[in-house]
Amino acid sequence: MSDIDLTGVYSDEQLELLSSVHPTVQKLNSSTEQTEQLSGQQIKFLNKEISAKDKQIKLLSGQLKEKDLQISLLNKHLDQAQQLQLIAEQRLTETKNNLIEYQEKENHTKKGFWSRIFK
Template sequence: MTHEFDSIIAIADELEISRQALNRKAKRLNIDLSKKSFTDTEWKLLASTKRKPKQSTLSNYVDTFTAQQLQLIAEQRLTETNKTLIAYQEKENQPKKGFWRRLYGLPL
């Protein structure tokens, strides 16, 4: 059985795609659109090859978001460690009280 059409626009309308998309698809599948009649196998090829939605874009966003979260966590930990180190160094730099000052609680 053959599928016959009057124009390329009629073919595109039947497949519910644009004329440009039809031309690209026919070129990719090596189908001649100028004859305007197609065998069952050619028609199935034209009708069945649908574009798959891009899932990679969504996964790229998820990967980017996860990487940003991990980077933020690492920066927060680094900041916390720096604050702890600064507090420890300040404590170490204070002069230590001698034995008698600690015993009697005398100020420096």
């Protein structure tokens, strides 16, 4: 601290007031240092929290990408299942039509003895 030259005539009250300012300034300086320390601690704590949240975000982002891939695969499998079902239905329809045609041919070709004679 720098010294202050006081020149002049001062009353006892003024001197007492000047001497009481010095401890108040020390208290303010001490309070400011404590505030700075608390602020530094809070900043460190908040930085740690931010880092932890960033890790959580990265983890959740990875899980989200994995779920997107699973959904994509499920959609692909669903599409394949629908295509297979359509193919099965088409084959069933073809088989049914072939069976009907075969039965009609069999009914026409299996004529009895008398029906072959009396055409």
